[in-house]
Structure formats: structure tokens, C-alpha cells
Amino acid sequence: SFELDEARQAESPPPWLSDRGIMAPLIVEYDRHMDEMTEQLQKYQEMMTDVRLKLEKVVEENERLHTELRQSIEKQLHTLPVISVAEDSTVEGSAIIKNLQEQVQLSEQERTQAMELWQSTAQELDRLQQFYQRTISDGRLHNAQRQQLKDQLVQFQQHSYKLQAANQKLESTNQQLLKTVTEQSAEMEELHCQLR
Numbered sequence: 513s514f515e516l517d518e519a520r521q522a523e524s525p526p527p528w529l530s531d532r533g534i535m536a537p538l539i540v541e542y543d544r545h546m547d548e549m550t551e552q553l554q555k556y557q558e559m560m561t562d563v564r565l566k567l568e569k570v571v572e573e574n575e576r577l578h579t580e581l582r583q584s585i586e587k588q589l590h591t592l593p594v595i596s597v598a599e600d601s602t603v604e605g606s607a608i609i610k611n612l613q614e615q616v617q618l619s620e621q622e623r624t625q626a627m628e629l630w631q632s633t634a635q636e637l638d639r640l641q642q643f644y645q646r647t648i649s650d651g652r653l654h655n656a657q658r659q660q661l662k663d664q665l666v667q668f669q670q671h672s673y674k675l676q677a678a679n680q681k682l683e684s685t686n687q688q689l690l691k692t693v694t695e696q697s698a699e700m701e702e703l704h705c706q707l708r
Contacts, residue, residue, distance in 0.1 A: 538661075549654070
């Protein structure tokens with residue numbers, strides 16, 4: 513009876529292992545999730561490429577504007593007449609100096625803003641690259657888990673087939689045993705009758 517109990521327990525695996533109707537939706541949902549993750553990854557890669565191109569354009573524009581401003585200021589400095597010490601205190605000279613100082617301040621502010629924009633864009637690019645790396649590693653992990661689940665499913669199905677074959681063999685052996693016992697019982701009855 514102990515062996516029969518073990519055989520009965522082995523015969524009834526969990527339903528999600530033996531019923532393909534339960535396992536198939538899990539695999540389908542897993543595949544759907546992997547497809548969504550792949551689409552998101554492609555979108556992020558496109559966004560990263562766009563951000564990189566925009567960043568390069570901003571840097572080039574910043575360098576061009578900086579060069580133009582420097583050339584403009586240099587031209588203005590070269591066109592300034594040489595002012596003697598007595599004329600330096602005039603209103604016109606101080607206005608030119610004030611104008612140049614304002615241009616230098618504006619140039620410095622633009623440079624600072626461009627640097628801040630460049631830093632924020634670089635940080636965003638780093639964040640997207642980290643997200644991309646995480647997504648790639650998650651995708652690999654999911655693929656490995658998916659393959660492991662498929663392998664387990666195949667193993668469980670093979671084990672289930674083996675158990676079913678063993679169960680059928682055990683039933684046929686049991687039937688032969690019952691037949692033999694019945695025959696021996698009949699033979700013993702006959703021998704009892706003859707003995708009487």
C-alpha cells in the first residue's frame with residue numbers, strides 16, 4: 513500500500529505542469545512582455561541618438577557664437593582710437609568701455625547657460641545609457657528565465673509521460689497478479705474439494 517500511495521502521488525503532478533492550457537498563457541504573456549520591452553528599448557535608442565545629435569548641434573552653435581562674439585569684440589577693440597590719458601575721462605570713452613563690459617558679461621552668461629545645457633544633456637544621456645544597459649541585462653535575464661521555464665516544461669512533460677508509462681505497466685502487472693491469484697484460488701478450491 514505504501515508503494516501504491518507513492519505511485520498515486522507521483523501520478524498527480526501540479527496542474528500547471530501537466531495542463532498545457534495553464535502554462536501556455538504564461539509563456540504567451542512573457543513573450544508579449546519581452547516584445548514590449550524590446551520596443552521600449554528601440555524607442556530609447558532612437559531618443560538617445562536624437563539627443564546626441566541635438567547636443568552636438570548645440571555645442572557647434574555655441575562654439576560658433578563664441579567665436580563670432582570674440583571676433584566682434586576684437587574688431588571693436590582694434591577700431592577704437594588710441595585715447596590719451598586726458599581724453600580717457602570723456603563720456604564717449606566710458607560709454608565704449610561700458611558697452612564692451614556689458615558684451616563681455618552677456619557673452620559669459622551665454623557661455624554659462626550653454627555649459628549648463630550641455631551638462632544637463634550629458635546627464636540625461638548618461639541616464640539613458642544606464643537605462644539601456646539595465647534593459648539589455650533584464651532582457652538577457654528574461655530570455656534565460658524563459659529558456660529555463662521551457663526546459664523545465666519539457667522535463668516535466670517527459671517525467672509525466674514516464675510516470676504514465678510506469679502507471680500503465682503497474683496496472684498491467686496488477687491485473688496479471690490478480691489473474692494469477694484468481695487462478696490459484698480456483699486451483700486451491702479444486703484441491704480442497706479433491707482433498708475432502
